[in-house]
Amino acid sequence: MPKSTDVPSCLRDFNAVFEKLSYRHGWGDVYVDFIDYSVACFLNTGDVKVSDYLKKKYGKDYEYFKQLFAEWIKAQHKQLNQGKQWYDTLGIFYEVIASSSKASHLGQFFTPPDVVDMLTMITSGKAKEGGRQRIADPCSGSGRMLVSFHAHFPGNYCFAADVDNICTKMTALNMMLHGCEGQAVCMNSLDPDDWRFGYAVNPWIREFGGLPHLARIEKEQCFQWQGFQADKANFEKKTAEAKIKAAVEKVTVKAEPMVGKFGQLSFL
Known part of the structure; x- marks a missing residue:
């Protein structure tokens, strides 16, 4: 178990x-399953497959997920009521258990909250509240950057992407609880075609x-994927045009005027 001294x-x-x-x-396993449970609770369609799977896996212990869910919401609510602009309960607890060798497969640590807020102010530029600007984080982790941005400049549209599926779900949940509007997707931001879910x-x-x-x-509804595909198509078009131009220049014989040895004008 996580030592009590390691838990805030x-x-x-x-x-x-x-x-x-x-x-x-x-x-x-419990942490991953709790994240899936929480996502299922907030999905507009629910997720019967997840609930059935967890009931079968945990048996009577399944009831603890409801208690865990309630304690998560309480902790989140308490921190925000105490004056914090945002609070990442999921990310903080993730780091606690990820530091243990028994859960090392989780294996990530996120940017400290104070640094996140500092980076928000540095990179905010001309951001303003209610500006409906589009803000993107291509490697979202637990979603702290976008949640912080929303806390300082609410009313903008946030895009999050991460190649790790648990991080994507944490980001979606964190953005959702803080009132963000946007999209959170699991994809490789360096490879636009590597889109998994969102x-x-x-x-x-x-x-x-x-x-x-x-x-x-679906990926066709993902604004990030759409933008990547538009950029990709534009790049491919320019590349094709450049190749055609180079090929035409290669086979074209340029006539250059020359003055012959007898002084007459020649195009030899």
């Missing part, structure tokens, strides 16, 4: 429930009266 005091109640599950099922974050939040929610999207 505000997450002790969350950790107490987590221990009841991880005692028999393993730290890493969510629209709070797409109908205005119609739903502020109720947080997620909706699955």
Whole structure:
């Protein structure tokens, strides 16, 4: 179990429930399954496959997921009520269990919150509240950068991408709880065609009266993928045009005027 000294005091109640599950099922597995459980809770369509799988896997222990979910929301709510502009409960606890050799397969650590806020202010440029600007993070981790940006400049549209599926889901959940609007997708930002899955974050939040929610999207609905494909098509077009131009120049014989030895004008 994570040592109590390694867990922030505000997450002790969350950790107490987590221990009841991880005692028999393993730290890493329980955390991954909790993230899947939470995503299923907020999906506009739900996810029967996930709930059925977890009920079968955990049996009576499945009920602990409801308690864990409640403690997560409580911890998040408490921190925001105490004056924090944003708080990454999921990312912080992820780092606690990832530091253990028993959950080393999670294996990531995220940018510290104070550094995140500093980077937000450095990179914000002409950002403004309600500007409806598009903000992208191609390697989102737990979503801290975009959540911080939204906290300082709400009302913009956020795009998140990460090659790790758990990070993508954490990002979607963090963005959703903080009221962000945007998309969180699992893809390789260096390879536009390597698209795996994605969510629209709070797409109908205005119609739903502020109720947080997620909706699955396909790659054709992903604005990042669309932009990458447009750039790719434009690059391929320019490359093809350049090749054609080079080929034409190679086979074209240029006539150059020359003055012959007898002084007459020649094109030899």
